[in-house]
Amino acid sequence: MTALLEVTNITAGYGDGPAILDGAHLTVVPGKVHCIIGPNGAGKSTLLKAICGMLKIRKGDVVLKGERLNGLRPDQILRKGICFVPQERALFPKMTVRENLRMGGFILGNAKELDRSVDAILDRFPILRERANQHAGTMSGGQQQTLAMARTLIIRPDIVMLDEPSLGLAPKIVQEMFSIMKMMSEEGVTVLLVEQNALMGLKNSDIGVVLDLGRTLIEGPAADVLADPRIQELYLGGRKAA
Amino acid sequence: MAQFIQVLILGLALGGVIALMGSGLSLVFGVMRIVNLAHPSLIIAGAYVAYWAFKLWGIDPIVMLPVAALILAGIGVLLYRLMFEKEAKSARYSEMTVLLTFALAMMVEGLLGAFFTNTQRVTSPDYATDAFFLGDIFIPKGQLYAGIVSLVIIGALALFLKYSRMGYAIRATTQNRDAAELLGVNVNLVSVVAFAIGIGLAGAAGALVSFVFSFFPAKQWEWIAMLMSVVVLGGMGSILGTVVAAFSLSVIAAFVGTWVGATWSTMTFFLALFVILLIRPEGLFGEKPEMA
Numbered sequence: 312m313t314a315l316l317e318v319t320n321i322t323a324g325y326g327d328g329p330a331i332l333d334g335a336h337l338t339v340v341p342g343k344v345h346c347i348i349g350p351n352g353a354g355k356s357t358l359l360k361a362i363c364g365m366l367k368i369r370k371g372d373v374v375l376k377g378e379r380l381n382g383l384r385p386d387q388i389l390r391k392g393i394c395f396v397p398q399e400r401a402l403f404p405k406m407t408v409r410e411n412l413r414m415g416g417f418i419l420g421n422a423k424e425l426d427r428s429v430d431a432i433l434d435r436f437p438i439l440r441e442r443a444n445q446h447a448g449t450m451s452g453g454q455q456q457t458l459a460m461a462r463t464l465i466i467r468p469d470i471v472m473l474d475e476p477s478l479g480l481a482p483k484i485v486q487e488m489f490s491i492m493k494m495m496s497e498e499g500v501t502v503l504l505v506e507q508n509a510l511m512g513l514k515n516s517d518i519g520v521v522l523d524l525g526r527t528l529i530e531g532p533a534a535d536v537l538a539d540p541r542i543q544e545l546y547l548g549g550r551k552a553a
Numbered sequence: 554m555a556q557f558i559q560v561l562i563l564g565l566a567l568g569g570v571i572a573l574m575g576s577g578l579s580l581v582f583g584v585m586r587i588v589n590l591a592h593p594s595l596i597i598a599g600a601y602v603a604y605w606a607f608k609l610w611g612i613d614p615i616v617m618l619p620v621a622a623l624i625l626a627g628i629g630v631l632l633y634r635l636m637f638e639k640e641a642k643s644a645r646y647s648e649m650t651v652l653l654t655f656a657l658a659m660m661v662e663g664l665l666g667a668f669f670t671n672t673q674r675v676t677s678p679d680y681a682t683d684a685f686f687l688g689d690i691f692i693p694k695g696q697l698y699a700g701i702v703s704l705v706i707i708g709a710l711a712l713f714l715k716y717s718r719m720g721y722a723i724r725a726t727t728q729n730r731d732a733a734e735l736l737g738v739n740v741n742l743v744s745v746v747a748f749a750i751g752i753g754l755a756g757a758a759g760a761l762v763s764f765v766f767s768f769f770p771a772k773q774w775e776w777i778a779m780l781m782s783v784v785v786l787g788g789m790g791s792i793l794g795t796v797v798a799a800f801s802l803s804v805i806a807a808f809v810g811t812w813v814g815a816t817w818s819t820m821t822f823f824l825a826l827f828v829i830l831l832i833r834p835e836g837l838f839g840e841k842p843e844m845a
Binding site: 363365384385386389390395397401402403404405406410413414415417418422 | 724731733734738
């Protein structure tokens with residue numbers, strides 16, 4: 312299958328500091344959920360930030376549907392179809408749920424089209440409709456994460472990148488987050504997920520990617536990655552995945 | 554009772570103008586985290602625009618207000634491009650902007666002093682010395698008109714921020730700059746526009762101030778303390794907070810001026826700034842500062 316996004320041997324870091332990513336690669340397949348795992352400091356979040364233009368790529372290429380994205384600003388990369396939700400969810404706490412959703416479609420010039428998209432999202436996520444006029448900062452962590460993920464769908468992106476969406480959430484809520492990701496992929500949106508909980512992340516994904524020390528160690532079907540003895544030993548504490 | 558109502562009315566009428574003077578300062582801090590110490594000097598520049606237009610051509614300062622606002626907004630764009638754009642990604646951004654705006658305040662004061670001397674000026678349209686009478690109570694027309702115009706401008710600003718596309722972008726950038734950029738907002742453009750609006754509001758306030766207060770270039774040092782107390786009490790970056798704080802402090806200052814003494818009226822603002830920073834540094838509507 313043709314790759315939607317191809318990341319080839321990229322090197323990137325923060326400011327003039329040392330390289331966090333040092334030769335990482337990634338092949339993103341359309342319509343699948345990809346889970347990136349790895350120990351702390353492996354460069355998982357850095358990889359997403361480099362793809363979305365928040366960090367300068369020092370070497371290597373990021374290519375979306377044949378177009379090189381190196382050097383573009385985050386807003387330009389968003390317009391190309393890649394949406395990023397960072398760990399802190401990037402909500403506007405003093406804006407209402409509806410206003411946050413409207414901000415999700417900021418790049419859509421047409422106000423009527425934006426209103427239609429916002430209403431469609433509110434229909435799909437009843438919890439957000441119930442709280443449409445509530446300030447985002449006053450909602451629970453799970454509701455905020457739902458809003459952050461739902462907001463990405465306003466512009467119907469090709470790829471949604473999520474940096475640790477389960478962070479700080481109760482297990483039941485985390486499962487709801489994975490259900491939303493599954494729904495996204497069923498609708499043709501490709502999901503690229505960074506997850507600290509390797510077992511849960513891989514079980515809910517189609518493709519697994521293991522990063523270590525800024526490099527791609529393993530890339531393949533999530534079930535194969537899960538069964539890999541190195542992963543069992545390194546990230547799952549030697550436990551067999553159920 | 555009549556005196557109480559009289560003082561209340563005077564305080565409220567001035568509160569509108571003070572709110573307008575502070576709203577530009579608050580907007581600029583909210584979006585760019587620039588504590589613009591030069592804001593009062595730019596208000597005085599706006600006051601000179603209205604003063605000379607009235608003196609030379611007899612143009613009413615309220616009519617001149619949009620012109621003063623546009624001239625100052627243009628100056629705002631130039632200042633932002635020359636002074637702040639390069640600093641936006643500096644690790645020492647906050648310190649640098651405080652020093653830069655302090656230097657700017659000194660420069661503007663020096664330039665205004667060189668051109669117009671330090672003579673006290675006041676624009677004097679007929680209504681500036683006239684009043685409406687309701688029995689024993691009088692309402693100075695100048696302060697009333699300035700207060701009403703200020704509230705109309707602040708209302709228009711609030712509607713712009715609430716409903717326009719650029720208003721959404723400004724509010725989003727104020728609350729979470731990185732998130733706004735991730736959602737496609739050109740935060741550099743937003744910063745320029747917000748700075749221009751902020752300085753334009755200084756120009757508009759200057760046109761009104763020109764017939765409400767007497768002014769001269771060095772007056773800025775008195776006003777910066779007054780405006781800082783209003784903006785800090787409201788919560789740095791909150792325009793609603795600035796308006797509430799401006800009315801509250803203006804009314805309190807009016808009562809202090811009447812019952813304690815005129816000198817203590819100005820001291821109300823200085824004392825308020827000191828007390829607020831001690832007991833509630835985030836102000837009425839601001840966010841709690843992060844712990845180091």
